[in-house]
Amino acid sequence: MIAIAARCQEYWKKSIDVQLELPADEKLKKLFRNSNWAYFIDPRSHAESRYRGVEQVPMLRFSDAKEQQIAVDRILDVLLAALSDFSRADLTAIEWALNEVADNVNNHAQSTMGGFLQVTNFRNSKAVEFAVCDVGIGIPSSLRPTTKDNKRDHEWLDRAIREGVTRDSKVGQGNGLYGTWRITQKSQGQFHIMSGRGSLVSSQSSGLHVSETQVPFSGTLVIARIGYRAPIALSDALTFRGRQHEPTGYLDVKYEPDTQGNINFNLSIESSGFGSRAAGEPIRRKLSNLARLSSAGRVVVDLAGIPLVSSSYADEVFGKLFVELGPISFAKNFELRNVDPLVRDLIDRAIYQRMSGGPQSA
Ligand SMILES: Nc1ncnc2c1ncn2[C@@H]1O[C@H](COP(=O)(O)OP(=O)(O)OP(=O)(O)O)[C@@H](O)[C@H]1O
Ligand SMILES: [Mg+2]
Incomplete structure (x- = not known):
C-alpha cells in the first residue's frame, strides 16, 4: 500500500x-x-x-537528510515506548538500517517526491518491519552505468545487496543494503526489494531469491523485517571489509548519561498528557526500557512544571512501575525530581494503593 x-x-x-x-x-x-x-x-x-498508538508509525514523507532525521527520531521514540524485551543492539540495528535505506533515497533515487516511510510493530512475533519507498530511477538504472555487463534488473538487485557494491565509490561504500540485509538475516527477519523489473526476497528459512516481474516497479521499495526475539549480534552483522562497525545513535544522543551515569527524563516534554492511563502507558514502558538499557546510574524523572496528574496516570506510570520492579529496584533505578507536593501526594497514594492490591483497574 x-x-x-x-x-x-x-x-x-x-x-x-x-x-x-x-x-x-x-x-x-x-x-x-x-x-x-x-x-x-x-x-x-x-x-x-x-494515530498515536504503538502498533505502527503511520506513513510519512521525507525529502532531505534533515526530514529523514526527524522521521527516524520520531520512529525510535515510538518504538522505545512500544516495545518491551528488546536489547540496546536491537534498537541500534533498526535505527542503522532505517537510516541507510532512507539515505539511499536521498543519495541515489532522484525522486521528485522524496521518500516515504512506514513502520509496523509486530508485537506477537517480536519483530519490527519498515518499508521505504520512492518513485525515482530505481536500483537497476542507478547501477547499470557502473559496468558494460548487460544484466537484467533482478540481477542488479542481487548485486546491490553485496558488500562494497556502489554506483560511485566517491559517494558511498556499498555498505547500506548489504548491512541491512545482514541485520534481517541475523535477526530471523525478512528482506524484500522491488525495483524496475526486479524482485528480491530473502529470509533465513527460504534463502535468497531474485526474479523478474511482469509489471515493472518504477522506483524502489525496500521492506526489512527485523526480529528482536533474541538479542542481535550487531557487530557480526555490521562487519565491513573485516572491520566491525559500531554505530551510535538515538539512545546515546537523546538519553546521554551525565557524569554520574544518570539519564535525565523530562516528563513534561515526554508525556502527551497527564490525565489518562492512555497517556501514561507509553511513558511507563519507555521508563522501564530506559532503566533496563542504561548500564549505570539512574533515570532521573524531572517533574518540573507539572502541577497536577490524575490518579489513574500516577498509577499507570509510577504505581505499576513500582510494583513491577519492587521497592529496592525502583529506588535503585529511578529518582524523582522537582515534584510538586500535590503531585507527590498523588503518586504516593497511587503506589500505596497498588501495593495493597487496591481498587485500580488494570
Ligand atoms: N532508492 C534507491 N534508488 C536508486 N538506486 C539505489 C537506491 N538504493 C540503492 N541504490 C543503488 O544501490 C547501490 C547500493 O546501495 P548501498 O546502500 O548498498 O550503497 P551506497 O549507498 O552506494 O553506499 P553506502 O550505503 O555505504 O553509503 C547504490 O550505490 C545505488 O546505486
Ligand atoms: Mg547506501
Missing part, C-alpha cells in the same frame, strides 16, 4: 486527481485512515492520521 500511496502522491504532483473509495469493512477502513494511506492517496478528502 505504501507504494500505491507514493504513486498517487506523484499523480497529485502532476495535477492528476486521485479519489479513494475506502473499504467497506470497518477494520480495514480504520487501517487506511490510521496508516495515513487514505491521506496520501486522496489528501483532498482525508485528513492526516492522528
Whole structure:
C-alpha cells in the first residue's frame, strides 16, 4: 500500500486527481485512515492520521537528510515506548538500517517526491518491519552505468545487496543494503526489494531469491523485517571489509548519561498528557526500557512544571512501575525530581494503593 500511496502522491504532483473509495469493512477502513494511506492517496478528502498508538508509525514523507532525521527520531521514540524485551543492539540495528535505506533515497533515487516511510510493530512475533519507498530511477538504472555487463534488473538487485557494491565509490561504500540485509538475516527477519523489473526476497528459512516481474516497479521499495526475539549480534552483522562497525545513535544522543551515569527524563516534554492511563502507558514502558538499557546510574524523572496528574496516570506510570520492579529496584533505578507536593501526594497514594492490591483497574 505504501507504494500505491507514493504513486498517487506523484499523480497529485502532476495535477492528476486521485479519489479513494475506502473499504467497506470497518477494520480495514480504520487501517487506511490510521496508516495515513487514505491521506496520501486522496489528501483532498482525508485528513492526516492522528494515530498515536504503538502498533505502527503511520506513513510519512521525507525529502532531505534533515526530514529523514526527524522521521527516524520520531520512529525510535515510538518504538522505545512500544516495545518491551528488546536489547540496546536491537534498537541500534533498526535505527542503522532505517537510516541507510532512507539515505539511499536521498543519495541515489532522484525522486521528485522524496521518500516515504512506514513502520509496523509486530508485537506477537517480536519483530519490527519498515518499508521505504520512492518513485525515482530505481536500483537497476542507478547501477547499470557502473559496468558494460548487460544484466537484467533482478540481477542488479542481487548485486546491490553485496558488500562494497556502489554506483560511485566517491559517494558511498556499498555498505547500506548489504548491512541491512545482514541485520534481517541475523535477526530471523525478512528482506524484500522491488525495483524496475526486479524482485528480491530473502529470509533465513527460504534463502535468497531474485526474479523478474511482469509489471515493472518504477522506483524502489525496500521492506526489512527485523526480529528482536533474541538479542542481535550487531557487530557480526555490521562487519565491513573485516572491520566491525559500531554505530551510535538515538539512545546515546537523546538519553546521554551525565557524569554520574544518570539519564535525565523530562516528563513534561515526554508525556502527551497527564490525565489518562492512555497517556501514561507509553511513558511507563519507555521508563522501564530506559532503566533496563542504561548500564549505570539512574533515570532521573524531572517533574518540573507539572502541577497536577490524575490518579489513574500516577498509577499507570509510577504505581505499576513500582510494583513491577519492587521497592529496592525502583529506588535503585529511578529518582524523582522537582515534584510538586500535590503531585507527590498523588503518586504516593497511587503506589500505596497498588501495593495493597487496591481498587485500580488494570
Ligand atoms: N532508492 C534507491 N534508488 C536508486 N538506486 C539505489 C537506491 N538504493 C540503492 N541504490 C543503488 O544501490 C547501490 C547500493 O546501495 P548501498 O546502500 O548498498 O550503497 P551506497 O549507498 O552506494 O553506499 P553506502 O550505503 O555505504 O553509503 C547504490 O550505490 C545505488 O546505486
Ligand atoms: Mg547506501
